[in-house]
Amino acid sequence: MNFSRIRIQFPVVVALLCFVLFGVGNIYAQQAVTGSADGVVLAAITLAATENLDFGDVFQGVPKTVARTATGTDTTAAIFTITGEAEAGVTAQFVLPEYLSSSGGANMLCAFSATDMAIDTSGTKTPLTVVAGDGWVDQDPRNFPAGMQIGGLGIVFTSVFLGGKVTPSLFQPAGTYSGDIILTVSYNGT
Amino acid sequence: MNRFWILIIIYFLIIATTLPLFAADESVTVNNNLTFGTMFPGIPKTIDKSSANAAEFSIGGDAGAEVTIDFSLPTYLSSGSNNMQIIFFTDGCAVDSNSTPNQSSPTYDDLNPWQTLTYDLGSSGLTVWIGGKAVPGFRQPAGTYTADIILTVQYTGL
Numbered sequence: 001m002n003f004s005r006i007r008i009q010f011p012v013v014v015a016l017l018c019f020v021l022f023g024v025g026n027i028y029a030q031q032a033v034t035g036s037a038d039g040v041v042l043a044a045i046t047l048a049a050t051e052n053l054d055f056g057d058v059f060q061g062v063p064k065t066v067a068r069t070a071t072g073t074d075t076t077a078a079i080f081t082i083t084g085e086a087e088a089g090v091t092a093q094f095v096l097p098e099y100l101s102s103s104g105g106a107n108m109l110c111a112f113s114a115t116d117m118a119i120d121t122s123g124t125k126t127p128l129t130v131v132a133g134d135g136w137v138d139q140d141p142r143n144f145p146a147g148m149q150i151g152g153l154g155i156v157f158t159s160v161f162l163g164g165k166v167t168p169s170l171f172q173p174a175g176t177y178s179g180d181i182i183l184t185v186s187y188n189g190t
Numbered sequence: 191m192n193r194f195w196i197l198i199i200i201y202f203l204i205i206a207t208t209l210p211l212f213a214a215d216e217s218v219t220v221n222n223n224l225t226f227g228t229m230f231p232g233i234p235k236t237i238d239k240s241s242a243n244a245a246e247f248s249i250g251g252d253a254g255a256e257v258t259i260d261f262s263l264p265t266y267l268s269s270g271s272n273n274m275q276i277i278f279f280t281d282g283c284a285v286d287s288n289s290t291p292n293q294s295s296p297t298y299d300d301l302n303p304w305q306t307l308t309y310d311l312g313s314s315g316l317t318v319w320i321g322g323k324a325v326p327g328f329r330q331p332a333g334t335y336t337a338d339i340i341l342t343v344q345y346t347g348l
Contacts, residue, residue: 029215029216029344029345030342030343030344031215031216031217031218031342031343031344032218032340032341032342032343033218033219033220033247033340033341034220034338034339034340034341035220035222035223035224035245035247035338035339035340035341036223036224036336036337036338036339037223037224037225037226037245037264037267037276037322037324037336037337037339038223038224038225038226038267038334038335038336039225039226039227039228039229039235039267039274039324039326039334039335039336040226040227040228040229040333040334040335041228041229041230041231041269041274041326041330041331041332041333041334041335042228042229042230042231042332043231043332044231044328044329044330044331044332045231085230088230186232186328187230187231187232187233188233189230189233
């Protein structure tokens, strides 16, 4: 073994190691940081048909109207409850039937006037007690008012009251008639 | 022995010539998180990269040094076991190298955060912004949703 040759190579090895360990290592050092994406999702809307629009007994050839204020035992206005984020703006739409149908296949005319709907955002009123200051009264159920919202400050639901009219014919077959009233509600982002 | 000293000198010359590249480590800090605020179920919400609610990062290091910037981006925000989709657009990132960063008119705009970005550090480093879009479902459960955005910075040696 040539001793002098070893003494020359040793610093070479040390120098290369130092360069690799300290020089190259520092050049390619990484820095990473973690931020975040955050959001708060508000309460989803839930709908309930709290009360059906009930016309009770109807006589052949005699039209019958149930007012949006009706709360009788046999004739009641429909009550829909919209629950969600307090004071959030919503878009709502009714799909209203033109006929009620019996299980036997007979139809009976059904209609809704431009004043058959009331909306209570106070969270306290019934069809009979709601007034304009509680929301909206005498509204067209085919066209919900602008500014429609869920409840008010700290109130997380709105009630929609709906009346209507049925017109049985003179020869309307006896039976129980029904039709779907569909309410669709979604947030509008306001 | 003369060769030994020659090698030592060569080594320090190499160190001296490369010293500016690693005189200071790069640094990266979070100035702002990407904040969507309150969201309604069923209504997507977009935070633009120029918004005050966009995420903002600062990168420090040696002025003039080139760095690579890589995002690790989430596809969902989570709240417990519930997830909500989040989208990062291919032009949803911006970088500014000026000492007074301008978020509304950055040096480099409409960048793709899904790709590696390579820029020189300015005199005050770099400022990076990223926006995104959260898409809550119609029946998205209420709650606070969050996810990590990881930014990794590395000198290229140039």
